[in-house]
Amino acid sequence: MSAVDPLAIHELDMVTGPIKSIFRDILKWRVDPDGHYYGASIDSIVDRIKLLNTGNVAAISSDSKELKDKFKEKGKIYDPILESFVHGCGGRLSNWVREEATSTPLVLRGITGGEQMVACRAAGRTFYYIDTGYFGNVKKKLYHRITKNDVQWFGDIVERPGDRFEKTGVQIKKMQRGKNILIAPPSQKLLNHYGIILEDWLEQTHAEIQQHTDRPIIVRAKQGRTDRLVHDTMEMALSRDVYCLVTFSSIAAGEALLLGKPAITLGPNAAAPLCSNSVSKIESLKIPTLDEVHAWARHIAYCQFTEPEMRDGTAWQILHDH
Numbered sequence: 001m002s003a004v005d006p007l008a009i010h011e012l013d014m015v016t017g018p019i020k021s022i023f024r025d026i027l028k029w030r031v032d033p034d035g036h037y038y039g040a041s042i043d044s045i046v047d048r049i050k051l052l053n054t055g056n057v058a059a060i061s062s063d064s065k066e067l068k069d070k071f072k073e074k075g076k077i078y079d080p081i082l083e084s085f086v087h088g089c090g091g092r093l094s095n096w097v098r099e100e101a102t103s104t105p106l107v108l109r110g111i112t113g114g115e116q117m118v119a120c121r122a123a124g125r126t127f128y129y130i131d132t133g134y135f136g137n138v139k140k141k142l143y144h145r146i147t148k149n150d151v152q153w154f155g156d157i158v159e160r161p162g163d164r165f166e167k168t169g170v171q172i173k174k175m176q177r178g179k180n181i182l183i184a185p186p187s188q189k190l191l192n193h194y195g196i197i198l199e200d201w202l203e204q205t206h207a208e209i210q211q212h213t214d215r216p217i218i219v220r221a222k223q224g225r226t227d228r229l230v231h232d233t234m235e236m237a238l239s240r241d242v243y244c245l246v247t248f249s250s251i252a253a254g255e256a257l258l259l260g261k262p263a264i265t266l267g268p269n270a271a272a273p274l275c276s277n278s279v280s281k282i283e284s285l286k287i288p289t290l291d292e293v294h295a296w297a298r299h300i301a302y303c304q305f306t307e308p309e310m311r312d313g314t315a316w317q318i319l320h321d322h
Contacts, residue, residue: 011311013308014084014087014307014308014311014312015087015311015312016087016088016312016313017313018048018051018052019052019087021048022045022048022049022052025038025040025044025045025048026040026045028040029041029042029045052090053090053091053092054089054090054091055090055091055092055104056089056090056091056105056316057085057086057089057091057092057104057105057106057107057128058091058092058093058094058098058099058102058104058105058106058107059078059079059082059083059085059086059091059092059093059094059106059107060082060094060095060096060099060106060107060108060113060116061078061079061082061093061095061109062079062112062113063095063097067079078093079109080307081109081130081144081307081310082107082109082130084307084308084310084311085107085128085130085146085310085311085315085316086107087310087311088309088310088311088312088313088314088315088316089313089315089316091107096116100119103123103125105125105126105127105128106120106125106126106127106128107127107128107130108127108128108129108130109129109130109131110130110131111131111151111187111189111190111192111193112189113129114192114193117129117151117193120149121149126148126149127148127149128146128147128148128319129145129146129147129148129149129150129151130144130145130146131144131145131151132144132145132251133145133304133305134251134254134255134270134300134303134304135168135170135251135254135255135258135297135300135304136168136169136170136301136304142306143168143304143305143306144304144305144306144307144310145251145303145304146303146304146305146310146315146319147303148319150268151193151249151268152249152251152268152269152270153270153299153300153303154268154269154270154272156273157273157295157296157299158299158302159295159298159299160298160299160301160302161298162294162298164298164301164302165294165297165298165300165301167301168301170258170297172258172260172290172293172294172297173258173259173260174260174290175260175261175262175287175288176260176261177243178240178241178242178243178261179215179216179241179243180215180216180217180218180240180241180242180243181209181213181215181216181217181218181242181243181244181245181246181282182218182219182220182237182238182240182242182244182245182246182261183202183205183206183209183217183218183219183220183245183246183247184220184234184237184245184246184247184250184252184253185198185201185202185205185219185220185221185222185247185248185250186198186201186222186247186248186249186250186267187222190248190249190250191248194249194267196248201248202219205246205266205279206219208279209246209279209282211279212279212280212282212283213282213283215243215282218237218240218242220232220237234252234255234256234259235255235259238256238259238260238261242261243261244256244261244262244263244264244282244285245261245262245263245264246263246264246266246279246282247263247264247265247266247269248265248266248267248269249265249267249268249269250269251270251271253265253269253270253271253272253275254269254270254271254296254300256271257271257274257275257288257293257296258293258297262275262276262285262286262287262288263275263276264276264277264278264279264281264282264285265277266278266279270300270303271296273296274286274288274292274293274296302318305318
């Protein structure tokens, strides 16, 4: 039998206030079913349970056998991240077949939901997109970015408090110069969203860089999550005497800024306000100050959340209050 982690958070500790209140009243009703002492009736409890489903959103998880088997291995029958978000905002678990004809805002996870995003945009339908967080995921995926009606935050930097960024433990490094150019190509799954072929993008980008500089070029191919977190982290890649990073829409651009390297973003990117956006600028890069990077990081920390924050309603509240 595997040991129980004494620091693990129980799922009932990650619920919204109304759900906690209902559970407390269930315990009261259990010992006082006639309501002589606590006055918690089964009818009032059922009525409050019905009110929990506010219809705010409907989660759309893939029905592929591969994903279902993956969830089953973890003791789940549905995408646990989507389920946690739905818990925190009063939504429901569903799929595209049941929701296609409705107007309920959708929650999608991962770029494989591209068809649903296209359909939502065409219909003017609100959706929330969940994917890997921008930073703070060192050895374990703790943070997940959540964006309304897009795959990343593509707006301006908003002034935020530093509380959420400080919790990530990320330390911002001063800008350091090197000689090599690091290309971090996105995945084909992401480029499908923009109608681009990965090999074409990589060949074109490589050729264009050579037109503007004779610096050595290193290509860091997209790898599996374990390799990216253990054997070939972004920090390791940038430590190879890197001058700047070139990417499309990858969160690697933001990671580079935090690790002290300038970046060029050739597609929509949350880090774009602090980056050059053309290879022609490769020898006259935009170099953000530490204060600018810190302001960006404070803002982006309000665009990503842990699973407990999804489940207890914190993510939903921040998404709407900020």
